[in-house]
Amino acid sequence: MSFHEACDWSLIRATVAALLAVPFSRSLSRLLTTSGRWKIPLAILVLSPLLAPELLVGYGWSSFALTQLHHPVINHWLYFGLILLKFLPAGVIARVCSPPPPVSAMASHTDRLLGPRRSRRRALGIRLRGEFLRELPVAGVVFLLVFQEFEIASLMQIPAWTVHLFDSQTVGLQPGATFCRMLVPVAIEFLVLVPLIHFCLRVGSLDAARSQELEFRPGGSMSLGGVIALLAFLLLWVTPLGLIAASGLRGIESFTQNRVLVQSFALDLSAAIVLGAGSAILALSFSRILLHSVSSDDSPGSSSNSGQLARGVMFWLCMAPGLAGSLVVCLAILLSIQIPLLQPLRSTIIPAVFALTLFALPRAVLVQLLIGTGRRSENGHLAELLSCAPDARRSSRGMRLMWATEARWLFITGCVIFYWAMMNLTAATFLCPPTVSIFGSSMGVVPLPVRLYDMMHFGRNGPLSMMALLSVVVPGILMIGAGWLLPGLYVRLKRRPARP
Amino acid sequence: MPHAVWKLDHASLGRGGSRLNDISLEICSRPTALLGCSGAGKSSLLSLLAGFERPVSGSIDFAPQPADGQLPLFWSPQDHGLWPHLTAEEHVAHVRPQSPRINRSVQEWLQLADLTNLASAPPDHMSQGERSRLSLIRTLASEAWAMLFDEPLVHVDSGHSIGYWNLIREVTTQLDGPLVYSTHDPESVLRFAEHVVCLDAGRVVFSGPVNQLYFEPPDRETAALLGPYNWFADDDLPPGTRTDWPRCVRPFEVSVIDDGESGPFRVTGATTIGGLMELTLQCVETQAAISISALTSNPLPSVGALVRLDFQPARARQVTIGNQTDSGDRDHDRANPDD
Numbered sequence: 044m045s046f047h048e049a050c051d052w053s054l055i056r057a058t059v060a061a062l063l064a065v066p067f068s069r070s071l072s073r074l075l076t077t078s079g080r081w082k083i084p085l086a087i088l089v090l091s092p093l094l095a096p097e098l099l100v101g102y103g104w105s106s107f108a109l110t111q112l113h114h115p116v117i118n119h120w121l122y123f124g125l126i127l128l129k130f131l132p133a134g135v136i137a138r139v140c141s142p143p144p145p146v147s148a149m150a151s152h153t154d155r156l157l158g159p160r161r162s163r164r165r166a167l168g169i170r171l172r173g174e175f176l177r178e179l180p181v182a183g184v185v186f187l188l189v190f191q192e193f194e195i196a197s198l199m200q201i202p203a204w205t206v207h208l209f210d211s212q213t214v215g216l217q218p219g220a221t222f223c224r225m226l227v228p229v230a231i232e233f234l235v236l237v238p239l240i241h242f243c244l245r246v247g248s249l250d251a252a253r254s255q256e257l258e259f260r261p262g263g264s265m266s267l268g269g270v271i272a273l274l275a276f277l278l279l280w281v282t283p284l285g286l287i288a289a290s291g292l293r294g295i296e297s298f299t300q301n302r303v304l305v306q307s308f309a310l311d312l313s314a315a316i317v318l319g320a321g322s323a324i325l326a327l328s329f330s331r332i333l334l335h336s337v338s339s340d341d342s343p344g345s346s347s348n349s350g351q352l353a354r355g356v357m358f359w360l361c362m363a364p365g366l367a368g369s370l371v372v373c374l375a376i377l378l379s380i381q382i383p384l385l386q387p388l389r390s391t392i393i394p395a396v397f398a399l400t401l402f403a404l405p406r407a408v409l410v411q412l413l414i415g416t417g418r419r420s421e422n423g424h425l426a427e428l429l430s431c432a433p434d435a436r437r438s439s440r441g442m443r444l445m446w447a448t449e450a451r452w453l454f455i456t457g458c459v460i461f462y463w464a465m466m467n468l469t470a471a472t473f474l475c476p477p478t479v480s481i482f483g484s485s486m487g488v489v490p491l492p493v494r495l496y497d498m499m500h501f502g503r504n505g506p507l508s509m510m511a512l513l514s515v516v517v518p519g520i521l522m523i524g525a526g527w528l529l530p531g532l533y534v535r536l537k538r539r540p541a542r543p
Numbered sequence: 544m545p546h547a548v549w550k551l552d553h554a555s556l557g558r559g560g561s562r563l564n565d566i567s568l569e570i571c572s573r574p575t576a577l578l579g580c581s582g583a584g585k586s587s588l589l590s591l592l593a594g595f596e597r598p599v600s601g602s603i604d605f606a607p608q609p610a611d612g613q614l615p616l617f618w619s620p621q622d623h624g625l626w627p628h629l630t631a632e633e634h635v636a637h638v639r640p641q642s643p644r645i646n647r648s649v650q651e652w653l654q655l656a657d658l659t660n661l662a663s664a665p666p667d668h669m670s671q672g673e674r675s676r677l678s679l680i681r682t683l684a685s686e687a688w689a690m691l692f693d694e695p696l697v698h699v700d701s702g703h704s705i706g707y708w709n710l711i712r713e714v715t716t717q718l719d720g721p722l723v724y725s726t727h728d729p730e731s732v733l734r735f736a737e738h739v740v741c742l743d744a745g746r747v748v749f750s751g752p753v754n755q756l757y758f759e760p761p762d763r764e765t766a767a768l769l770g771p772y773n774w775f776a777d778d779d780l781p782p783g784t785r786t787d788w789p790r791c792v793r794p795f796e797v798s799v800i801d802d803g804e805s806g807p808f809r810v811t812g813a814t815t816i817g818g819l820m821e822l823t824l825q826c827v828e829t830q831a832a833i834s835i836s837a838l839t840s841n842p843l844p845s846v847g848a849l850v851r852l853d854f855q856p857a858r859a860r861q862v863t864i865g866n867q868t869d870s871g872d873r874d875h876d877r878a879n880p881d882d
Binding site: 082432436 | 617
C-alpha cells in the first residue's frame with residue numbers, strides 16, 4: 044500500500060471518529076457530572092482508556108488481528124473501535140475544558156424560541172457560532188489523536204501514514220526525505236489545529252473555560268455513556284491485560300531463568316523510567332508556567348489586551364508541536380540535529396527529553412485544567428493558613444490538607460504524564476543514543492518501549508508478555524510507593540514559619 | 544485611634560489594575576464592611592487581605608496581634624473553600640484549636656449552623672446555603688484573631704441570616720480581633736459594622752465610619768449602598784430651605800406635611816412600598832420635579848395636594864455632624880472620589 048493510500052485511510056478513520064465523538068463524548072461527559080461517592084470511580088472509568096498504553100493494547104489484540112488477516116474488514120473495524128474508544132476521553136476533556144463559544148446554549152435556545160420569525164441566514168450564523176464552535180474542540184482533538192495513532196495500527200497490521208513513515212525511517216530513509224513525505228499529513232493536522240487554536244484564542248482565556256458549568260451544557264444519554272465507558276474499559280484494559288497476564292504468568296519461569304534477559308530488561312526499564320521522569324518533570328514545570336501566564340489576571344477589556352494576545356499566541360505556539368503528535372515532533376528534532384552546530388547533541392539524551400517534553404506539554408496542560416490544579420485554589424490557601432497555627436496538631440492538619448488539596452493532584456498529574464512519556468516509542472526509537480556512559484563505562488541501552496515494540500512483531504510469547512506486564516506493574520508500584528512516601532516528605536519540607 | 548491591621552500602599556491587582564487600582568487604605572481592628580456593586584472589587588480586596596493573592600504593584604502589610612496559640616487569620620471565601628474529602632464534622636474538628644477559648648464542641652458548632660443532620664456529609668452533598676453555613680462556622684470555630692468573610696450569607700434566607708450575623712458578632716467580640724466582610728445587605732452593615740469601605744471599578748470611593756456613609760455619602764451611587772435615600776441637588780428645594788438641608792436625607796428624616804393651599808410642592812404621584820412611600824413632587828415656584836422617599840403617612844397625600852417637606856435630622860446625624868464640626872475636617876476619613 045502506498046503512502047498516500049495509507050494517508051487516506053488515516054484521514055477517513057479520523058474524520059468518522061471526530062464526527063462520532065461529538066454525540067458520544069456528550070454522553071460520556073454526563074457521567075462526570077455525577078456527584079457523591081460514585082464521582083471519582085466514574086471519572087476513573089471514563090478517563091482510564093486514555094491511559095491504556097498503546098503498545099500493550101496493540102500487543103494484546105495483535106494475535107486476534109493475525110487470525111483475521113484474511114478478513115481485513117473485521118480488523119479495520121476492530122482497530123477503529125479501539126482507537127475511537129481510546130481517544131473519546133480526550134474529547135470529554137476537550138468538552139469540559141474548552142472555552143465557551145460566543146453564542147451560549149441559552150442564547151441559541153432563545154433564538155429558536157423566535158420560531159419562523161427569524162431569518163434563516165441569522166439562524167445559521169447563530170448555529171455556527173454556538174453549537175458548531177462548542178463541538179469544534181471535541182471533534183478537533185479526537186481527529187488529531189486518531190490521525191496520529193501509530194503503535195496499535197502497527198501491531199495490528201493496519202494501514203496508517205504513521206506506520207508507513209515510521210517503517211520507512213527505521214529502514215534507513217533519510218530524515219529529510221521522511222520529513223518531505225510528512226508534509227501532507229502535517230498540513231492536514233494543521234488544517235484542524237489552526238481553526239482550533241484560533242477559536243481558543245478568540246473566545247477567551249482558559250480560566251473562562253474553568254468557570255464553565257458542565258451542568259448547563261446540552262446533555263446526552265447517561266446510559267449510553269455508561270455502556271461506552273464499560274466497553275472501553277473492557278476492550279482497552281481488561282482484555283489486553285488479561286491476555287498478556289495469562290501469557291506472562293505462563294512464561295514467568297523462562298523469563299526469570301534467563302539472567303541476561305532480566306538484566307537487560309532492568310536496564311531498559313530504568314532508561315525508560317529516567318527518560319519518562321525527566322520529561323514529566325520538565326513538561327509539568329513548563330505547563331505550570333504556561334498556565335500561570337494565561338491565568339485569570341487578565342480580565343477581558345483590560346488595558347493590556349495586546350499583551351494578553353501575545354501570551355495566548357506564545358501559549359499555543361508551545362502547545363502546537365505536541366498536538367501535532369510525537370512522530371512529527373521527533374522527526375523534526377531528528378532533522379534539526381543533523382545541523383552541524385547541533386550534532387554533538389546526537390550522543391546525548393537531550394533531544395529525546397526535549398521531544399518528550401514537547402509531546403507531553405499539551406497533555407500536562409489539559410490534565411491540569413481538568414483536575415483544576417492549573418491555578419491556586421481557595422481551599423488550598425485556607426489549608427496553608429491553617430498550617431500557620433501555633434499548635435502543632437492544627438498545623439500538621441493544615442499541611443496534610445495542603446497535600447490533599449493541591450500537591451496530591453499535582454503528583455497524580457505528574458504520574459500520568461510520566462507514564463505517557465515513559466511508554467513513548469518514537470522518541471526512544473529515533474532520538475535516544477545507542478549507548479550511554481555510566482561511571483565512565485559505555486553501555487548499550489535500548490529504552491523499554493523500543494525493545495518491547497521490536498519483540499512484539501514476532502508474536503506473543505511468555506517472556507515478552509511478562510516484560511510487557513512488568514512495564515505496567517513496575518512503574519505502577521513506583522508511583523504507589525512515591526504516593527505513600529511523598530505526603531510525609533511534603534509535610535516535613537513544608538514545616539516552616541509561614542505568614543498569611 | 545486603633546492600630547492599622549492591614550495597610551495597603553498603592554496596591555493594584557490584575558494587569559493594568561483591572562481588578563484593584565492603586566489602593567491606599569488602612570483597615571483597623573473595628574468591624575469593617577466592604578460595599579460596592581457586583582464587580583467593584585470587594586472579593587479581590589478580600590483575597591488580598593487573606594494573602595490569597597499578592598498585589599501586582601504596591602504593597603500590603605498585615606500586622607496581626609494574635610494571643611498565644613491563636614491562628615492569625617482565617618477566611619470564608621466566596622466559593623466557600625471547603626475541602627471536598629472532609630465531612631462537615633471533620634471541617635470543624637480540623638480547624639478547632641487544641642485549647643479553645645470558646646467553649647463549644649464540634650456538635651454544638653454544627654447545631655448553631657443547623658447542620659447537625661449533615662455532620663457526616665461531604666460538601667458535595669450539600670446545597671449552596673448549607674455550604675456557606677459550613678464555611679461560616681468553620682471560620683468561627685478556627686477562633687482566628689482576624690476573620691474575613693466574602694458575602695458569607697448570600698445563599699442563606701433573610702429570615703435566618705440575622706441570627707448568623709449575631710453569631711459572627713458574638714464570636715468576633717469574644718475573640719477581640721478584626722472582622723472584615725463584604726456584603727450587599729445594608730442591614731448587616733448598619734447593625735454590625737463600625738467602619739465601611741466602598742469600592743467602585745476597583746477603586747476606593749469611600750472609607751470611613753458607617754454613620755458618615757449613611758448620612759454624608761459622597762454621591763448618589765454610594766448613598767444607595769446603604770438603602771433608600773433622598774438626594775437633593777442645589778436647586779431641587781425652594782430658596783430658604785436649601786441651606787438647612789444636607790444633600791442626602793434618609794426617608795425617616797423627612798416628613799411630608801399636607802399644607803392645604805400653601806405648600807411649596809404639588810404631589811404628582813404617590814405609591815407605598817412596605818413601610819415607605821414614594822412621592823413625585825413638583826416645586827410650585829421652580830417647576831422642578833423631585834422624587835421623595837419617606838415613611839408612610841396615613842393617609843397617603845393625594846395627587847394634586849400641596850405639601851411641604853420637613854427635615855428632622857436623626858440623632859446619629861447630629862453626633863456625626865458635631866464630630867466633624869469639632870475636627871474642622873468633614874472629609875478627613877474619606878477617600879477622594881475622583882481617584
